[in-house]
Amino acid sequence: MILNPKRREQVLPLPVVLISTISEEGVRNAAPWSNITPILRPLEEIVLASWLKRDTLDNIRVTGEFVVNVPSADMAEAVKICSRNYPPETDEFEEANLAPRPSTKVAPPGIEGCIAWMECELVEEILRERFSLIVGRVVHLEADDRYFDQEGNMDFERAKPLSAILGHQGVRYTRQVSAGSEQRYSEMFLGKG
Ligand SMILES: Cc1cc2nc3c(=O)[nH]c(=O)nc-3n(C[C@H](O)[C@H](O)[C@H](O)COP(=O)(O)O)c2cc1C
Numbered sequence: 142m143i144l145n146p147k148r149r150e151q152v153l154p155l156p157v158v159l160i161s162t163i164s165e166e167g168v169r170n171a172a173p174w175s176n177i178t179p180i181l182r183p184l185e186e187i188v189l190a191s192w193l194k195r196d197t198l199d200n201i202r203v204t205g206e207f208v209v210n211v212p213s214a215d216m217a218e219a220v221k222i223c224s225r226n227y228p229p230e231t232d233e234f235e236e237a238n239l240a241p242r243p244s245t246k247v248a249p250p251g252i253e254g255c256i257a258w259m260e261c262e263l264v265e266e267i268l269r270e271r272f273s274l275i276v277g278r279v280v281h282l283e284a285d286d287r288y289f290d291q292e293g294n295m296d297f298e299r300a301k302p303l304s305a306i307l308g309h310q311g312v313r314y315t316r317q318v319s320a321g322s323e324q325r326y327s328e329m330f331l332g333k334g
Contacts, residue, residue, distance in 0.1 A: 150175075151307060151308060151309065154304055154305070155175040155176070155304060156175060156177065156305075157173055157174070157212065158210060158211055159171050159174070159212050159252055160177075160208070161207065161251060162197055162200035162201060162204065163200060163248060163249045163250075164203065164204075164229055165203045165204070168229065168231070169232050169233060169234040170196050171223045171237060171252060172196070172197045172223055172224070172233070173220045173224050174189055174197075175305055176190035176191075177209065180276070185279050185280075186264060186276055186278050186279070187259070187261065187276070187278075187279060189274070189275050190274055190275075191273050192271070192272055193271065198275070199229065200249075201277075202266065204248060205263040206247040206248055206249055206260075206261065206262055206263070207247070207261050207263075207277065208247060209258070209261060210251050210258055211255050211257040211258070211259075211303075212252070212255050213254075213256055213302065213303060214303045216255070217314045219237040219239060220303065222236055234252075240252070240254065242255075244258070244260050245260060245281045245283070246260050246280045247260045247262065255285075256288055257283065257284040258281075259281075259282050260279065260280055260281035260283075261277035261280065262277060263277055264276045288300035298319065301316050302317065303316065304316060
């Protein structure tokens with residue numbers, strides 16, 4: 142099957158996070174995001190892509206701060222509510238019945254009940270004609286002890302981080318299962334015993 146290149150997101154499973162921000166006036170906002178990725182392991186920066194008409198983008202520009210919350214699959218309904226284009230003066234924590242979780246290093250609260258929280262500061266905005274790329278630095282990272290071992294490895298079968306396949310007409314929410322295979326990073330370097 143040949144697909145239109147514009148449909149490239151349909152062939153990639155993507156993560157789903159909730160980005161929490163506050164406006165200049167202090168209004169709390171939460172929005173689902175899939176176009177987001179760490180920039181290379183093991184650095185501290187992440188990048189997200191945003192259409193220009195987003196309260197999230199406006200808030201990040203004004204405050205320079207945001208929290209990337211990792212929701213579980215059980216939170217799909219709240220994710221759907223947050224995807225609605227409420228006006229900037231609407232408190233989306235209230236709309237989606239989200240409990241705020243005080244952040245450590247940034248002003249926007251995180252979202253209680255998530256699996257992990259990345260508190261981020263804006264590093265750079267790469268503005269293009271129709272969208273913007275936001276480069277952020279994770280300044281504080283916390284994860285729910287219940288789902289992580291001592292080394293910080295996630296038990297994803299229990300934590301159930303939410304992901305999605307973005308289809309032609311809408312979103313199918315998904316979750317991960319093990320492929321039954323693991324690999325150590327050291328295996329990638331030939332010649333080292
Ligand atoms: C699963 C999912 C992923 C999304 N990913 C993005 C994204 O990566 N970038 C983006 O600009 N909008 C994305 N959206 C759309 C925004 O979440 C939606 O427009 C939301 O209303 C924006 O809220 P805001 O205006 O309060 O920032 C996504 C929506 C869903 C449901």
